[in-house]
Amino acid sequence: MNYRQVARQLVPMMGGKDNISSAIHCATRLRVVLEDESQLDLNAIDAVKGVKASFRKAGQVQVVFGSNVINDIYDAFVQVAQIDDSSQKEQASQNAEKKLGYFHRVASTLSNVFVPLIPAIIASGLLMGLLSMIKTYGWLDAHHPIYVLLEMFSSSAFIILPVLIGFTAARVFGGNPFIGATLGGILTHPALANVWGGLGNFHTLDLYGMQIAMIGYQGTVFPVLLTVWFMSFIEKHLRRRVPDLVEIIFVPFLTLIISGFVAMLIIGPAGRMLGDGIAYVLTTLIAQTGWVAGLLFGGLYSVVAMTGIQNSFHAIEAGLLSNPSIGVNYLLPIWSMANVAQGGACLAVWFRTRDAKVRKIAIPAAFSAMIGSVEAAVFGVNLRFVKPFIAAMAGGAVGGAWVVINKVYATGVGLTGLPGLAIIQASSLVHQLIGLGMAFSIAFVISLLFNYNQEGDQ
Numbered sequence: 001m002n003y004r005q006v007a008r009q010l011v012p013m014m015g016g017k018d019n020i021s022s023a024i025h026c027a028t029r030l031r032v033v034l035e036d037e038s039q040l041d042l043n044a045i046d047a048v049k050g051v052k053a054s055f056r057k058a059g060q061v062q063v064v065f066g067s068n069v070i071n072d073i074y075d076a077f078v079q080v081a082q083i084d085d086s087s088q089k090e091q092a093s094q095n096a097e098k099k100l101g102y103f104h105r106v107a108s109t110l111s112n113v114f115v116p117l118i119p120a121i122i123a124s125g126l127l128m129g130l131l132s133m134i135k136t137y138g139w140l141d142a143h144h145p146i147y148v149l150l151e152m153f154s155s156s157a158f159i160i161l162p163v164l165i166g167f168t169a170a171r172v173f174g175g176n177p178f179i180g181a182t183l184g185g186i187l188t189h190p191a192l193a194n195v196w197g198g199l200g201n202f203h204t205l206d207l208y209g210m211q212i213a214m215i216g217y218q219g220t221v222f223p224v225l226l227t228v229w230f231m232s233f234i235e236k237h238l239r240r241r242v243p244d245l246v247e248i249i250f251v252p253f254l255t256l257i258i259s260g261f262v263a264m265l266i267i268g269p270a271g272r273m274l275g276d277g278i279a280y281v282l283t284t285l286i287a288q289t290g291w292v293a294g295l296l297f298g299g300l301y302s303v304v305a306m307t308g309i310q311n312s313f314h315a316i317e318a319g320l321l322s323n324p325s326i327g328v329n330y331l332l333p334i335w336s337m338a339n340v341a342q343g344g345a346c347l348a349v350w351f352r353t354r355d356a357k358v359r360k361i362a363i364p365a366a367f368s369a370m371i372g373s374v375e376a377a378v379f380g381v382n383l384r385f386v387k388p389f390i391a392a393m394a395g396g397a398v399g400g401a402w403v404v405i406n407k408v409y410a411t412g413v414g415l416t417g418l419p420g421l422a423i424i425q426a427s428s429l430v431h432q433l434i435g436l437g438m439a440f441s442i443a444f445v446i447s448l449l450f451n452y453n454q455e456g457d458q
Contacts, residue, residue: 125412
C-alpha cells in the first residue's frame, strides 16, 4: 500500500487541508476532526483502496484501516494535511468536542482518562487470571514465595489506581498531572486505613467539629476523578490571578492544600458513595433479574458501542474490580459475547454476498471483531445491511444471558472476544467458551438466511 497516495486521496474527500482541524489514531482507526463536516464525502472514502470502513462518531470522522498499517497511514496523513499543534487547530478541536451532547462529553472524558491506563490494568488482570488458575488447579501453595510475589504484582495497579487516574485525569482536565498524581497519593497515603486488605481499625480526626474518617481510597475511581476535576478548576483559577513572578511557588502550593482538604472532607466520601452506589445498582440488577440483565446488556451493547461511549465503562469495571466486596468484573464477559456475535454475523455476510468490496472487507473485519475491535465489522459490513447487525444483537443477548446464569467473571478490563479469555477466572473458562460459541453461532446462522448484494437487500 502506498500510504502517501492514500493520504493524498483522503484529504480532498474531507474538504481539503484547510478543513482538517486535527487528527489522531487508535489501534485501527484514523480519527479526524473537521471544521465543516458538510464537505465530507464518506462514500468516496469507502472506495479508497485499503479503507475498511468510514463513519462519523464522537465528533470525529473515523476511517478504519487495520492495526498493521494505521501508524504509517497516520504519519502520511498528517504530512499531507500539514497538521500542526498551533493554538488555532487546538481550539478548533475543542470546538468540535463541544458539538457533542453533555452525556457524550462525559463519556468521552472518562474514555480519555481510562484508555491510557488499560495496559497496566490488563497486565494486572492477566496476573489475577494466572493466580486464579494456580489456585484452582493447585499448582502452588498460597504461601509459596512465587505465589506471594505474583499476588503482590497483580494487586499493585489497583492499590495505586488513584495515583494513575490522578495523573491521566489532570492531563484531560487541563491541570498539572503531577499535582493530580500527588492528590492520588494523598488518597492512598499509608496514614489512611487500607481498604484493599480490609478496613481493620481506623480512627477519625476532629477538625473543628468536622469528623474526618482516616480511611484510604486505594483502588477507588470516582473520589480521585472528582478531586482532580476540582483541582484543575482551582489551578486554572489561581493561574489567572497569581502574578507570574510567584506563580510557580503559590499556584501548586495553594492548589494542593485547597484540593487536599476538600478531597478529605467532601469529595472523597461523596465519590466513594457514588462508586459504591453504581456497583450496588449493577450488582442488585444482576442478582435480582439474572439472565434477563445479561440478555439486555448483551443485546444492547453493540448499539451502545455505536455511540462511542463504551470506553467510559472502564471506570465502572475498574470500580467493580477494586471494590473489596466484589473484586470481579461481571460486565466484560457480556461485552465479549456482543463483540464475537458481530464477528459471526459479518462472516455470514462474506458467504452470502457477491459484492467484491464487501467480501474483501468481511473476513478481516470478522477476525477483528473476534479479537475485540468491532468497528470494521459494524460500520463496514453489518450496518450496511442492517439484518446482520440485528442478528448479532440476538447472538450477543443469548451469550450474555448464558454467562450471567453461569456466573462468569473476569479479573481485568480492556480485553474482550478471544483475547479476553486470558482474564476470565479459570473456574468460569468453559462457560465463557460455550457462551462465545453460542453468540457466534446464533449471529452467523441468522445472518446466513439472507442475501447481501446491495445495501438493504434481502
